[in-house]
Amino acid sequence: MKKRGKGMAAAFYGTGYGNGFPDxxxxxxxxxxxxxxxxxxxxxxxxxxxxxxxxxxxxxxxxxxxxxxxxxxxxxxxxxxxxxxxxxxxxxxxxxxxxxxxxxxxxxxxxxxxxxxxxxxxxxxxxxxxxxxxxxxxxxxxxxxxxxxxxxxxxxxxxVAQTTPVDEETGAGAPYWPYTFCCYGVEVEVDTETGIVEVVRGVCAQDVGRAINPELIEGQIDGGFAMGLGYGLMEDLHLVQGEIKHNRFANYLIPTALDMPELEKMIIEDPESTGPFGAKGIGEPVMIPVAPAILNAIYDAIGIRFYEIPVTPEKILAAIRKRKKEGNCGNDFER
Incomplete structure (x- = not known):
């Protein structure tokens, strides 16, 4: 049976070295x-x-x-x-x-x-x-x-970027500047018989300050989503007593173009007064909320919360079997 679910996640990110380090x-x-x-x-x-x-x-x-x-x-x-x-x-x-x-x-x-x-x-x-x-x-x-x-x-x-150290006792300070903001929404389809999770649709709203090159921004979002998707669902080093078992691409899986969903990209412009023509950096922020959004969507689909990534098919099936064995599935698979 295939179950659909939707999830969202948001992040804020301070660009630069931060915490008073010369930048x-x-x-x-x-x-x-x-x-x-x-x-x-x-x-x-x-x-x-x-x-x-x-x-x-x-x-x-x-x-x-x-x-x-x-x-x-x-x-x-x-x-x-x-x-x-x-x-x-x-x-x-x-x-x-x-x-x-x-x-x-x-x-x-x-x-x-x-x-x-x-x-x-x-x-x-x-x-x-x-x-x-x-x-x-x-x-x-x-x-x-x-x-x-x-x-x-x-x-x-x-x-020189403006940044001050955080006070170790109070936690106060301005460790980064500027901050950028990002939000992802995704829809997934979970196959409860195979454990395979497919991301079928996604949307990203990314604060860029000012878009100097919109095509490059969209490319960054595509790349960040692909990395986050792999991080959340596929890329498992399988570390056993300090040894990496998945040490080749035959068993360390990464997303391909076929794994990428339809992705709507929303460029949010609110010029940053200290940035060049108002621009901010977005290289890493476009990846951060992807995996949390996918995990929230999986929960919405099958009612099971996962706290470790990647959420592989084996983990999905094991969690479903455990839920059924405990007799706590309720209506999770009936809705």
Whole structure:
């Protein structure tokens, strides 16, 4: 017999290292006399889209297209330290560092353009298409390359996340900033004869601050859901006296595309004032509520609460047999 159930779970997550640990990202931005822009930062790309996001941020500040930006990262010879690709911090921390450096470069261009265009102030100047122009009189403009001398313009900027240690006695403090929020709802189908649980539908509402790249956000949600699904239902190391028995993918199961349900993604935008253009990091938060939501849905379907994961078919069947043996099933399998 197949039983359906629905479950929800919500989470809040503090991004960055937290608890007063120094959380610093540094970026360098350079422009040569051909108007070409390079961004150097040690932000590692591990599939989360850091290279795309950081390029977008620099391009937005400088009024350029992404193809106009050369991003140099993961090279310790040229790129300053940006911290680890962990704690969902790169968009927020390194994004802020790139934004600050790009803004510093932009200000130098505006000051030089003011003198070149013989204007009384830099007020009202803007950048687009490798040019600085006067918004009130757009014909008055100058190309970036005319503003750079023999030596390239080089600027460097750092961003330090705001975090304070928690008081060990009172528990008070601001260990993380900013926080992001996420909620999942899922519907499962539990086969009471085989113990197999299928997630048939899911919905995710994720607070992102501001969506710099909505497609990357949706990709993060898909990836986070897949990881949470595996965490909750499949991925069992089967540790026996310190030895991992499931030590190959033949017996350590992970989700495939066929295990993924229809997943509705809701991007919630409430710009974070301290974030780059209002953005927050969401790499890890999109995974956290998945397994709890699935376990709640299983409970809704068969009336049995599980407290250990993964909830494998063997555990489902064992719990059903125990319930029947104890004679406590009531109407759980009749509804």
């Amino acid at each position: 610093v990202s540094t970026a360098k931005v350079q422009m040569n006399n051909r108007g070409q822009v390079s961004v150097c930062i040690g932000a590692t790309e591990v599939g989360q889209g850091a290279k795309t996001i950081l390029t977008q941020i620099a391009a937005e500040v400088l009024g350029l297209e992404m193809k106009d930006i050369r991003l140099l990262c993961e090279d310790t010879d040229t790129s300053p330290d940006a911290g680890t690709a962990a704690a969902s911090r790169q968009t927020y921390n390194s994004g802020n560092a790139v934004k600050k450096a790009a803004e510093a470069l932009k200000n130098i261009l505006l000051e030089r353009a003011q003198k070149h265009l013989e204007l009384p102030s830099a007020h009202g100047l803007a950048v687009e298409d490798r040019q600085v122009y006067l918004k009130a009189y757009p014909k008055k403009r100058v190309h970036f390359r005319e503003l750079v001398g023999e030596e390239p313009i080089r600027v460097e900027a750092s961003f």
